[in-house]
Amino acid sequence: MIRIYNTLSKKKEDFVPLKEGWVRMYVCGPTVYGLIHVGNARPAIVFDAFRRYLEYRGYKVVMVQNFTDIDDKIINKANDLGVNPQKLADTFIAEYFRDAHSLGIRPANFHPKTTDYVKEIIDTVQKLIDKGYAYKTPYGDVYFSVRKFPKYGELSGKKIEDLIAGARVEPGEEKKDPLDFALWKAAKASEPWWESPWGKGRPGWHIECSAMSTTLLGESFDIHAGGEDLIFPHHENEKAQSEACTGKIFAKYWMHNGMIRMVGEKMSKSLGNIFLVRNAVAAFGRDAIRLFILSKHYRSPIDFSEEILIDNKKAVRRGWEAIERFEKRMNVEIPVPKYDSWMNEQIEKFKESLDDDFNTPEAVAQIFNLIKELNKAMDSGDEDKALKAYHLIKREFGPVLGLFDLSREIKRLEGKESKLIDLLIDIRNKMRKEKRFDIADEIRDKLSEIGIILKDKKEGTEWEEVK
Ligand SMILES: [Zn+2]
Numbered sequence: 001m002i003r004i005y006n007t008l009s010k011k012k013e014d015f016v017p018l019k020e021g022w023v024r025m026y027v028c029g030p031t032v033y034g035l036i037h038v039g040n041a042r043p044a045i046v047f048d049a050f051r052r053y054l055e056y057r058g059y060k061v062v063m064v065q066n067f068t069d070i071d072d073k074i075i076n077k078a079n080d081l082g083v084n085p086q087k088l089a090d091t092f093i094a095e096y097f098r099d100a101h102s103l104g105i106r107p108a109n110f111h112p113k114t115t116d117y118v119k120e121i122i123d124t125v126q127k128l129i130d131k132g133y134a135y136k137t138p139y140g141d142v143y144f145s146v147r148k149f150p151k152y153g154e155l156s157g158k159k160i161e162d163l164i165a166g167a168r169v170e171p172g173e174e175k176k177d178p179l180d181f182a183l184w185k186a187a188k189a190s191e192p193w194w195e196s197p198w199g200k201g202r203p204g205w206h207i208e209c210s211a212m213s214t215t216l217l218g219e220s221f222d223i224h225a226g227g228e229d230l231i232f233p234h235h236e237n238e239k240a241q242s243e244a245c246t247g248k249i250f251a252k253y254w255m256h257n258g259m260i261r262m263v264g265e266k267m268s269k270s271l272g273n274i275f276l277v278r279n280a281v282a283a284f285g286r287d288a289i290r291l292f293i294l295s296k297h298y299r300s301p302i303d304f305s306e307e308i309l310i311d312n313k314k315a316v317r318r319g320w321e322a323i324e325r326f327e328k329r330m331n332v333e334i335p336v337p338k339y340d341s342w343m344n345e346q347i348e349k350f351k352e353s354l355d356d357d358f359n360t361p362e363a364v365a366q367i368f369n370l371i372k373e374l375n376k377a378m379d380s381g382d383e384d385k386a387l388k389a390y391h392l393i394k395r396e397f398g399p400v401l402g403l404f405d406l407s408r409e410i411k412r413l414e415g416k417e418s419k420l421i422d423l424l425i426d427i428r429n430k431m432r433k434e435k436r437f438d439i440a441d442e443i444r445d446k447l448s449e450i451g452i453i454l455k456d457k458k459e460g461t462e463w464e465e466v467k
Contacts, residue, residue, distance in 0.1 A: 140186030
């Protein structure tokens with residue numbers, strides 16, 4: 001039985017989907033006005049891996065992840081650049097998919113964009129007005145009446161009395177109550193707008209997820225997920241709107257991932273640079289970034305630093321070296337071993353870890369233990385055990401977490417770097433001819449430490465850079 005920590009009940013619960021065998025899940029996606037960083041990648045990696053695990057456990061999963069493609073930040077940036085906000089958002093949606101792919105994140109079944117759901121959003125807002133949960137102001141804004149929804153605060157654990165102290169009304173707002181939040185915003189000059197029953201305007205932030213999730217997954221669905229920074233106000237508001245509108249439970253389980261913290265006083269320029277997914281993948285590789293994220297429990301905070309990523313990169317390299325060492329020993333296609341009691345125990349252990357609120361650190365540790373077992377079996381010539389360990393790493397567990405499942409990343413260096421390596425190889429080969437193997441081996445080992453792997457072939461020595 002899978003158990004997950006439900007932010008709503010604040011405890012671990014047995015996972016029982018609303019429809020047997022099916023899981024419908026919605027993950028809040030990014031606001032697209034720039035390239036994504038590792039912080040954005042965390043929920044994408046974690047909940048994609050969780051979905052793979054649900055599939056591994058036999059569920060059929062329908063996953064939705066939205067793009068917020070209309071919002072103040074997008075409009076401001078587009079105005080600064082003098083481009084159309086829609087065009088800007090579409091550009092960064094394409095860039096998102098590029099980065100997500102480079103991290104081995106599978107696309108969701110649906111990736112709705114806010115601007116494609118304006119009709120559904122307007123319908124939802126109208127329903128809330130008709131039911132007395134929302135009101136229009138003379139300015140043409142529409143607000144949700146927080147006090148009309150008695151369960152408000154249930155998800156975040158916030159109390160109305162505490163919220164009142166911090167609430168304020170911005171100039172130009174005509175809220176009846178400082179707690180109320182916008183469902184629809186009247187159009188300002190130089191902003192995109194849509195026609196609505198309340199005049200020209202655009203959706204508020206929270207309403208889009210209510211409209212898109214219920215349109216694609218139904219009024220009630222199983223899992224709503226996202227970063228813990230979204231619990232309040234975003235998810236609290238989504239829940240209030242949706243449940244006020246339908247009178248039904250919105251999401252049964254709420255899952256939230258912890259944040260990524262920068263180590264050190266403030267983020268240095270170089271740290272900021274590698275915090276972008278694109279640069280992080282180029283510097284450390286896909287598997288190292290995934291390992292960095294999955295070796296911590298998804299609800300815990302993670303520290304981000306260059307040293308930590310270097311450690312992950314080294315660990316990944318050790319894993320790949322064992323895998324490739326085994327693959328080289330097998331000249332034939334690697335067969336599927338007969339599952340024995342040892343393998344079944346391993347599988348049970350893997351499931352036990354991940355059933356327990358998706359404890360990926362334990363599952364990752366198990367994979368690295370298997371890498372040790374694989375090396376040990378090869379050292380002692382136990383080919384059968386080696387095959388079993390290999391199979392578990394590469395074909396059974398790897399694909400669930402997206403570790404060691406794809407091919408190893410290999411990059412070709414160019415220019416002077418490449419010439420320097422060729423030069424070192426020439427010196428090494430000279431040393432070998434003169435039987436000075438200590439120096440020759442040292443060159444090979446030192447190059448391997450920085451990720452340059454030499455391969456001696458009949459035609460000469462080849463090299464490749466691995467991450
Ligand atoms: Zn959302």
